[in-house]
Amino acid sequence: MRKLVSLNLKNPSDKLKNLSKRLFQAKSLVLSQSTPYEVIDRYQHAHIRYYAAPKRRFLEPLVFIPPLAVTVAIYDLYPYRSLVQYFQQYGFDVYLIDWGRLSYAHYALDFTHFLEDMIPHCLTQIRQHSGSQQLSLHGWSMGGLFATLYTAACKSQDIKNLITLGAPIDTFLTGWHGQLLQYTQRLLAHTPRLKNKLYHGNIPKKIIHTPGKLNALVFKILDPQGWLNGHQRFLQHLDDLQTVQEHATMGKYLNDMIDYPGGINQDMVFNIWLQNPLKHGHIQFHDQLIELKNITANLLIGAGLRDQLVAPAAVLPLCELTNSADVTFTLLPGGHMGIMSNQKTAEEFWPQMAIWLQQRSTQRE
Numbered sequence: 001m002r003k004l005v006s007l008n009l010k011n012p013s014d015k016l017k018n019l020s021k022r023l024f025q026a027k028s029l030v031l032s033q034s035t036p037y038e039v040i041d042r043y044q045h046a047h048i049r050y051y052a053a054p055k056r057r058f059l060e061p062l063v064f065i066p067p068l069a070v071t072v073a074i075y076d077l078y079p080y081r082s083l084v085q086y087f088q089q090y091g092f093d094v095y096l097i098d099w100g101r102l103s104y105a106h107y108a109l110d111f112t113h114f115l116e117d118m119i120p121h122c123l124t125q126i127r128q129h130s131g132s133q134q135l136s137l138h139g140w141s142m143g144g145l146f147a148t149l150y151t152a153a154c155k156s157q158d159i160k161n162l163i164t165l166g167a168p169i170d171t172f173l174t175g176w177h178g179q180l181l182q183y184t185q186r187l188l189a190h191t192p193r194l195k196n197k198l199y200h201g202n203i204p205k206k207i208i209h210t211p212g213k214l215n216a217l218v219f220k221i222l223d224p225q226g227w228l229n230g231h232q233r234f235l236q237h238l239d240d241l242q243t244v245q246e247h248a249t250m251g252k253y254l255n256d257m258i259d260y261p262g263g264i265n266q267d268m269v270f271n272i273w274l275q276n277p278l279k280h281g282h283i284q285f286h287d288q289l290i291e292l293k294n295i296t297a298n299l300l301i302g303a304g305l306r307d308q309l310v311a312p313a314a315v316l317p318l319c320e321l322t323n324s325a326d327v328t329f330t331l332l333p334g335g336h337m338g339i340m341s342n343q344k345t346a347e348e349f350w351p352q353m354a355i356w357l358q359q360r361s362t363q364r365e
Contacts, residue, residue, distance in 0.1 A: 015238040022234075022244050029248035032073040035085045037096075041125040045100040048122055050093070050129065051084045057091025058361040060160055061130045063123065064096045065150075067142035069215045069260050072098045073253050074340050078246065081346050090354045092136075092361075095126045102259045107209040110263030111149070111271075112285050119150045127158075136161035136357060137297075140340055141310070142268065143167075148318070149283070152294045161360050162295065163353065164318070165302040165332070165339050166310045170279035171272065173313035181274055188274075198270045205262030208269075212257040219254065223308050226335045227254075250341070281321040295322035298360045300353065301329045304339040328356060 021029060037049040049072075064084070066072050075096055076082045084094045099118075102109070127133055137159055139147030144167025151159045172178045188195040197203060210218075220227045230250060237243035260268075267285065277283045282291045301319060303312035312331060319329050330352070333344040 014241075018238050018241060018244040022248055026248045026251070029245045030252050031078045031245050031249045032253065033076045034079045035076045035082055035088075037084075040095075040129050041122070043121050043125075044118070045102060045106065046118060046122065047098050047100065048125055049096040049098055051088050051096065053088050053091050053093050055091060056093055057364055058093075058358070059132050059364055060134045060136050060361050061093040061095055061126065061132060062087050062136045062138060062357065063126055064094070065119065065137055065139045065143045065147045066097065066099065067140060067144075067146075068099060068102065068264060069142075069212070069219075069257050071253065071256055071258065072096055073249075073256075074337075077249060077253070077341050081341075081343065083340070083350070086346075086350050087354065087357075090358070092357070093130055095130070097122050099258075102261060104206075104209060104211075104259065106259070107205050107262040109261040110205075110285075111146075111267040112288070113263070114146055115150050115153055115285070115290075116288075119146060120154070134158050134160040134362075136163070136361065138163040138165075139167060140165045141167065141336065145272070148292070148295070149290050151297055152292050152322075153288065153290045155294045157296065159297045161300070161357060162297040162324075163300045163302070163357070164315075166304055166307055166315065166336050167318075168272070168278075168310045168314045169317045169321070170314050171274075171276045172279070174311040175308060178311070178314065181276070185274060185276070199275060201266050201270075203266065205266060207262065208265045209262035210260045210265060212259050215260055216255055216257040219257070223335055223337070226306075226308075226337060254337075278321075279317055292318070292321040293323050296324055298326040299324040299328065300356050301327070302332050302339060302349070302353075303329075304334050304336055305331050306333075306335045307339065309336040326360070 035051060037051045039047050040050045041048045064075055076084050084096060087094050123135060135158065137147040144164035147162060148164055148167060151162055172182050230247065234243060234247040272278065281293060282289060299322060301315060303315035316329060319327050332339040332349050334342045339345055
């Protein structure tokens with residue numbers, strides 16, 4: 001009697017079903033922010049999330065300081081690839097600062113607001129809650145700048161470990177837009193009145209405040225290849241529900257961006273990117289001079305091999321600008337977003353980062 005063998009081929013109709021779900025039921029496919037957490041404090045527009053380790057192994061908690069414009073979903077993107085969950089399982093108590101849904105009402109907020117008010121307040125609450133005076137900070141993109149500049153400004157030994165990913169230091173070393181910045185700076189040297197207006201914050205912050213939808217569009221324009229690759233993978237694997245779920249999750253993340261306050265744009269575009277002072281190891285915000293040489297924390301610096309927004313060359317100078325005795329620089333697979341979220345980074349870099357942090361943290365008895 002002939003034996004029939006099933007090849008378990010996927011039903012071709014799966015593609016049509018998954019495409020229909022993606023187009024008309026996208027919210028039901030989103031996987032992000034499934035890890036339980038506790039809110040330990042609310043302050044102004046922000047709140048602090050606490051992800052407790054199942055078994056806490058280290059005294060110093062890990063604090064994620066995110067950038068603005070994006071939501072914090074990227075820290076807990078998928079149940080099977082979650083950065084907060086990874087460190088939880090490794091034995092670290094994890095805290096995540098959520099800056100909240102900034103809007104036009106927050107147009108005046110600038111770097112000083114975060115460096116002198118928001119971050120100090122949040123870290124004080126985290127110290128009280130965790131029972132540890134010393135902390136480990138992790139910052140990606142603008143969050144990396146926040147973490148770096150705060151650590152330099154506070155001149156404290158209480159920041160034991162500092163991890164920065166994709167944070168620009170020499171902005172002129174980032175591809176075509178770095179060259180454009182240099183050209184613009186040279187042009188402004190011949191127009192002193194315009195230069196003073198741009199550099200000294202004389203443009204009304206209401207005018208340069210940017211809404212979330214515009215930020216989402218600009219992000220895609222700056223990294224068109226990454227955006228196109230995501231759509232291509234989705235279309236090639238329509239019969240795979242997990243791929244469709246990941247596409248819907250990342251799509252919501254990229255489209256659900258938040259406003260950049262005008263004051264932040266002033267500091268980021270005209271001070272950090274255009275004047276490029278950090279390549280010399282310092283920056284001025286109002287009356288405060290922040291010098292990177294004040295950083296003594298153990299330092300792990302990461303840059304994306306395919307990062308078109310902040311190239312590795314733009315990140316690397318931080319290695320030589322601090323007084324840290326322990327400095328590690330590493331290249332990560334992926335672009336600006338991928339260094340936080342893609343599978344290869346999770347498989348290759350997350351274990352390295354966890355081991356690096358474990359070796360520099362205090363074991364609980």
